[in-house]
Amino acid sequence: MLRVENITKIYKLSKKQMRLENTKDPRKVAVNNVSFEVHPGEIFGLLGPNGAGKTTTLRCISTLIKPDEGDIFIGKERISVVHDDDKARGHFSFLTSELKLEDHFTPNYLFNFFGSLYGLAEDQIEKHKEKLFSVFGINEFREIKVKQLSTGMKQKTSIAISLVNDPEIVIFDEPTNGLDVLTAKTVTDYLETLRDEGKTVIISTHIMSVAAKLCDRIGVIIDGKLRKIGTLQQILDDTKTNDLDDAFFIIYKEAHEAEGGVI
Amino acid sequence: MKNIWTIIKKELARVFTDKGMILSLFLIPPLTIYLIYGLMGMSAEKQSEKYESYKATVYVINAPGEISGDFGESIDFLAYLDEFKKAAEEDSKALQFSYLTPQNGDYDIATLKKQVENEELDLVIEFPNDFKENVINNIKNNEIKLYYNINNTYSQNVYYDFLTKLSGYENLLAGTRVELEKLEVFTINDLEGRIGDEQKVKGTIIAMIMPLLLVIYLMAGAMGVGIESIAGEKERGTIATLLVTPIKRSQLAIGKVISISIIAVLSSIASFIGLLAVLPQFAKVAEGEDVFGGVNYTLGHYIVLLLIMIAAVLFFVTLIVIVSTYAKSTKQAGTLIMPLYLVVMAAAFLNMFTEEISASFTSYLIPVYNVVIALKALFQFELLFTNGLITIISTFVYTILLVLIIQKMFRSEKIMFNQ
Incomplete structure (x- = not known):
């Protein structure tokens, strides 16, 4: 289980960034007092436009950055991501296009390397490798250096390696971004398999169809604030709409009206 | 410990399975040294032949x-x-x-x-x-x-x-x-007048050259791989992949420092072999004067030399890793590292032309400078045990402090993700 409690993340803008964002305030609140829970056997989707705070929230959960306020807890033992990040990292996997693989090595070498960093025994690594390489069709190119692989092959390798430790929690930033249709289908299907295996899955997306199809619950995040949270049906009912696109537009409009802004 | 070893193995594999890296770290430097010094020796020899x-x-x-x-x-x-x-x-x-x-x-x-x-x-x-x-x-x-x-x-x-x-x-x-x-008012007889240790005379010549060469080669060997290993990984986004694994930042820092040190030592040994290979060429020009022959350093000297070199290389590598971690790209790291390289070279050059051996306790506490003067004293058979010990221990202590700084830097979002 994953529990995000009132996290806030503020970035300090450089003068150049302030000019680009047309603001005189050197502080940018990327995530503002966000709280939610994701349960085992559930796919939770953070839905929002670019710059809404989705990736920042996921980076806080994955320990890459620290929230300025609030905390995130993992599992029944409530391991604090903020205070016990080394321990927390052993319980999840995080995948984003920001994270790259060293292109000098082969998928096989990298899988073994990361498995070893997660403290797995050789036979455990082999077992996980066999399963994941077969799901993502990596066996054909397992001994070819990453730099010689196509973009799709690299992405499949990244996904397989991120799951090397058979984690309780899977965090995936924009899982279908940049993937071809077939690879995207393999990935979304596997996320469903992970959910069925009882894993806690959290994804971020700006694609409505992905959220609608894949997620058991959706959190709509706009301008760093979580504006709505619930199942697809609950969101549709609350906004009195028939599809997620319309629902999102209404939530977005309400958010801007509440902030006194214009769309 | 296991994680540190995993990082070291990966870093070594990265270098030793890459033909380009092998070429640039272990083959080109000694070859360049051999060719440059060899050509210099040859032209000096030709010039002296021309005069003759x-x-x-x-x-x-x-x-x-x-x-x-x-x-x-x-x-x-x-x-x-x-x-x-x-x-x-x-x-x-x-x-x-x-x-x-x-x-x-x-x-x-x-x-x-x-x-x-x-x-x-x-x-x-x-x-x-x-x-x-x-x-x-x-x-x-x-x-x-x-x-x-x-x-x-x-x-x-x-x-x-x-x-x-x-x-x-x-x-x-x-x-x-x-x-x-x-x-004929007087004659001078100095045939039996050479008092002192003949070895020390040759040791003094070695003491003038060797600290400079050792320090420069160690630093140069560490620079290329140090920049590539951290700033390069940051630039390519591969370090973030490591940072989301359960490996402790301290283990990652130590693993990187040790592996870069191993590569730096091997690279400087390769450069040194190139230098040794070209020495006979110079000896010919110096009318057969055998600078490196006839000096018998004891096993103790070699052990102290090894310890000083290990301490020095670890210190240089941590310095380079700090710069490399701070930099946003390999290009920036290369630019930022140059002043450091110049400081190290200055410490070595300043000492090259100083005859006396510093006996002051505090001199052996100054980073980089202590390594140079300790090496110089060692080659001249004049290194006091306490001064040698102070150099080695203080350099290790500075290295540990630098590793702590690296660890802190690895935890900084601003530094690691160039925010």
Whole structure:
């Protein structure tokens, strides 16, 4: 289980960034007092436009950055991501296009390397490798250096390696971004398999169809604030709409009206 | 510990399975050193051969004939030169020359000067008309004029050589005026006067060169791989992939430092082999002087040398890793590291020309400088145990402090994700 409690993340803008964002305030609140829970056997989707705070929230959960306020807890033992990040990292996997693989090595070498960093025994690594390489069709190119692989092959390798430790929690930033249709289908299907295996899955997306199809619950995040949270049906009912696109537009409009802004 | 080893193995595999890296770290540096120093040695050798085979032309005006006094034999200047000519035929290192004198006593000094300028003549020696009379009558200001080309090294060498010859001629003439026995006022005997350790003399030469070479090669070896290993990984986004695994930041930092150190040591050893291979070329130029032979350092010396080198390389690597971690790209890291490299070089160069060994306790606490002076003292057989120990321990302590800083930097979002 994953529990995000009132996290806030503020970035300090450089003068150049302030000019680009047309603001005189050197502080940018990327995530503002966000709280939610994701349960085992559930796919939770953070839905929002670019710059809404989705990736920042996921980076806080994955320990890459620290929230300025609030905390995130993992599992029944409530391991604090903020205070016990080394321990927390052993319980999840995080995948984003920001994270790259060293292109000098082969998928096989990298899988073994990361498995070893997660403290797995050789036979455990082999077992996980066999399963994941077969799901993502990596066996054909397992001994070819990453730099010689196509973009799709690299992405499949990244996904397989991120799951090397058979984690309780899977965090995936924009899982279908940049993937071809077939690879995207393999990935979304596997996320469903992970959910069925009882894993806690959290994804971020700006694609409505992905959220609608894949997620058991959706959190709509706009301008760093979580504006709505619930199942697809609950969101549709609350906004009195028939599809997620319309629902999102209404939530977005309400958010801007509440902030006194214009769309 | 297991994670540190995993990182080390990966870093070593990264280097040793990459032909480009092997080439740039272990083959190109020694080859470059061999070629550059070899070419320098070859050209120096050729130059010295050229000097040896060069036959100078000297023009002598008004060459004095036989001059005899009351006490010595009579001396003829041209006969005096002939003796040198004859000796030069048997000694290849002596100046080979021929001389010309004016036909029928006619000469034009302006034409001769032009010939010196045009490098047709190396030297013109103009004795005064009444040179012989002046010598016999002991007239002062008996001036011999010499003309040589200051833009021609051969002409300059001939000039210096003939200054000695003329000085010898003066002594011979002086001998014709007084009793030869009276000229010998004293003799010097230093045959058994060399007191002290001959090894230390050679050790001093080694102490002048080796700390500089060791420090520079260690630093240079660590620079390339240090920049690539951290700034390169940051640039390519691969370090973030490591940061989301359960490996502790301290383990990652230590693993990186150790692996870069191993590669840096191996790379500097490769460079050193290149240098050793080219040394005989230099020895030939230095007339067979064997600088590195005949010095017997003990096992203890080698152990201390190894410990100082390990401490130094770890310190240099941590310094480089800090810069590399701070930088946003390999290009920026390369730029930022240059001032550090210059500081290290300055410490080594400053010490190269200092004769005395620092005995001050505090000098052995100054980072980088302590390594240079300790190495220098070690090669000169003058390193005190306590000073050696202070150098090694203080350098290790500084390294640990730097590793703690690296750890902190690895935790900084601003630094690791270039925010």
